[in-house]
Amino acid sequence: MDEEVSDFWQSHSLKYLEMAFRKDKQEIIEHPDGYGKKTGDCGDTVEIFLKARDNIIETASYYINGCMNTAACANAIVLMTENKTIDKAWEITPEAVAEYLETLPKDHFHCAELAVGALYLALSNLLELRRTQWKKAYNVR
Numbered sequence: 001m002d003e004e005v006s007d008f009w010q011s012h013s014l015k016y017l018e019m020a021f022r023k024d025k026q027e028i029i030e031h032p033d034g035y036g037k038k039t040g041d042c043g044d045t046v047e048i049f050l051k052a053r054d055n056i057i058e059t060a061s062y063y064i065n066g067c068m069n070t071a072a073c074a075n076a077i078v079l080m081t082e083n084k085t086i087d088k089a090w091e092i093t094p095e096a097v098a099e100y101l102e103t104l105p106k107d108h109f110h111c112a113e114l115a116v117g118a119l120y121l122a123l124s125n126l127l128e129l130r131r132t133q134w135k136k137a138y139n140v141r
Contacts, residue, residue, distance in 0.1 A: 019079075036120065072101055077116065080100060090120075
């Protein structure tokens, strides 16, 4: 086995590897209660979709156009958000995402910032749509 490939698998935590390769939460939700999209300077794009009931985020999903590190961060965001209150979701930080993943490369911390930025946009959109319900019919990607 190539030494570089072997180093990749050995240098990452199981949490990071699971989040980087997991695809079950990569889904576009039609008519979400909250939607956020952010593109980073690196060119990666993260979209976050939220479904909420009362004050609880019941379902979260993501769609990305980006690297494995961005996928890991987006997956972590979804898992950290689901079944949490809206207030708790606002407390998620890029540092918390990196800590959750355990081995996010330091030179890819911007991927955590990008994913959290998309989450914050989705949370803002969720709150805006609750204030102005009629806008939900026009909420498009």
